[in-house]
Amino acid sequence: MVNGDKPLFTPGPLTTSATVKEAMLRDLGSRDHEFIKLIKDIRNGLLCLAGVSQSEGWEAIPMQGSGTFAIESVISSITPPGAKWLVIINGAYGERILKIIERHGIAAEAIRCTENEHPDVAAIDSALAGGGFTNVATVHCETTSGIMNPIADIGAAARRAGCTYFVDSMSAFGGVEFDLAACQADFLVSSANKCVEGVPGFGFALCRRASLEAIEGFARTVSLDLLAQWQALENNGQFRFTPPTHTLLAFARALDELESEGGISARAQRYRANHERCLAGMRAMGFTEYVAPDLQGDIITSFLYPSADFNFDEFYDRLNGKGFVIYPGKVTKADCFRIGHIGHLFPEDTEALLRAIREVSIEMNLFPGGPA
Ligand SMILES: Cc1ncc(COP(=O)(O)O)c(C=O)c1O
Structure with missing residues (x-):
């Protein structure tokens, strides 16, 4: 950046x-x-x-x-x-x-x-x-x-x-x-x-x-x-x-x-690529999204807290320390955090974020015995 x-x-x-x-x-x-x-x-x-x-x-x-x-x-x-x-x-x-x-x-x-x-x-x-x-x-x-x-x-x-x-x-x-x-x-x-x-x-x-x-x-x-x-x-x-x-x-x-990027269709495609890469990587680690895939857009995704005692502030700070900014959740009926897919970001940026999330998940032992 x-x-x-x-x-x-x-x-x-x-x-x-x-x-x-x-x-x-x-x-x-x-x-x-x-x-x-x-x-x-x-x-x-x-x-x-x-x-x-x-x-x-x-x-x-x-x-x-x-x-x-x-x-x-x-x-x-x-x-x-x-x-x-x-x-x-x-x-x-x-x-x-x-x-x-x-x-x-x-x-x-x-x-x-x-x-x-x-x-x-x-x-x-x-x-x-x-x-x-x-x-x-x-x-x-x-x-x-x-x-x-x-x-x-x-x-x-x-x-x-x-x-x-x-x-x-x-x-x-x-x-x-x-x-x-x-x-x-x-x-x-x-x-x-x-x-x-x-x-x-x-x-x-x-x-x-x-x-x-x-x-x-x-x-x-x-x-x-x-x-x-x-x-x-x-x-x-x-x-x-x-x-x-x-x-x-x-x-x-x-x-x-x-x-120059090719208009809205090209931009939408880039956001879709960011979103799809993010979703696949997060699911592979054990995270679950809040909105069903057929209703979800490529703008931002809400992920459920992986457990009731998940400490979002610590997760956020650790990711921030590794150079990434994510977003707290906003839904009222479930504990979530959000990852945005828009802005001047590309699938390789999403890959880098996923690597950092994997490291933090291990550091915080978010999925004991699980895939992270
Ligand atoms: C759908 C929607 N409406 C309204 C707003 C408010 O925009 P602003 O924070 O720029 O006032 C936002 C901000 O993210 C939004 O996503």
């Missing part, structure tokens, strides 16, 4: 390429022509990555802050008075969407299922029938566990009910192949420091223009007003308030590198 930094097997911020980091070694004025062009190219690049375009009625709107700010921007900007959201939840990020909606005093109900299960689309259909809902939200890859949710099926249910549909694709966009238009999303959010492999500093919303134009007058905040941000970007090409100039420089470079 560059500068001896430890590889980050986390859901973000992620390990980035040296060239993405180098792209930040400039000071660009936020009102400068070069910077305005950079923003335009990034917005077009995002639409291109999503397989849509402005001429097909789509808009990409960057918003300062971490990914949650972009989520709050969408929720607080698109909800009409008297609206009611249905939030489909199987993890912490679905819960966060609900929390944001409720914090704004907006009516909402949730359909919850276990963190390693898919929601039941028939139950969503019946909740939507006659429930007075106007908006539906869900999470694409629920990073809590690593499960991939059926966003197209949920989108079809939202469309049948005439609801506006919002998808939090924070950890999936750019690293997972999917058809944005076909999944019926009106608004989809991700951020700079996930699968595009930029650095933290902004999130972005991909929006159907018709849905965007319908939100005039709904914004509940000044700084996170999505429509005002779009109008400013369209009018003079600029953010309304100080943009994260260095992050945007890095992001433009990251988009170029994603294209």
Whole structure:
């Protein structure tokens, strides 16, 4: 790794390429022509990555802050008075969407299922029938566990009910192949420091223009007003308030590198290779994953603690001492830790991590008499 930094097997911020980091070694004025062009190219690049375009009625709107700010921007900007959201939840990020909606005093109900299960689309259909809902939200890859949710099926249910549909694709966009238009999303959010492999500093919303134009007058905040941000970007090409100039420089470079790698399909293939290698190696040592293989994505994997007295902090510290960063668990119903597969990481990095995990497993005697 560059500068001896430890590889980050986390859901973000992620390990980035040296060239993405180098792209930040400039000071660009936020009102400068070069910077305005950079923003335009990034917005077009995002639409291109999503397989849509402005001429097909789509808009990409960057918003300062971490990914949650972009989520709050969408929720607080698109909800009409008297609206009611249905939030489909199987993890912490679905819960966060609900929390944001409720914090704004907006009516909402949730359909919850276990963190390693898919929601039941028939139950969503019946909740939507006659429930007075106007908006539906869900999470694409629920990073809590690593499960991939059926966003197209949920989108079809939202469309049948005439609801506006919002998808939090924070950890999936750019690293997972999917058809944005076909999944019926009106608004989809991700951020700079996930699968595009930029650095933290902004999130972005991909929006159907018709849905965007319908939100005039709904914004509940000044700084996170999505429509005002779009109008400013369209009018003079600029953010309304100080943009994260260095992050945007890095992001433009990251988009170029994603294209050179072969686009989303090639990136998804690399993440799949990281994931498959990791899973095979972890299973061979005796670890078990939390999500069933047919529901699991290639973004991040949750592994169950190998025993009730497993000391995660010691495991983490020992791995850290050997130069690797993993992630604690987040699921509520099982003790887990997580290994991320995204970022500027390759199967050989996963191999190196597995070697370190094997050493630590032996040092901690995690599988007495077992295969580790
Ligand atoms: C699915 C999902 N939603 C929301 C977030 C929150 O993003 P941030 O921490 O950038 O605010 C994350 C972060 O990992 C995420 O994975």
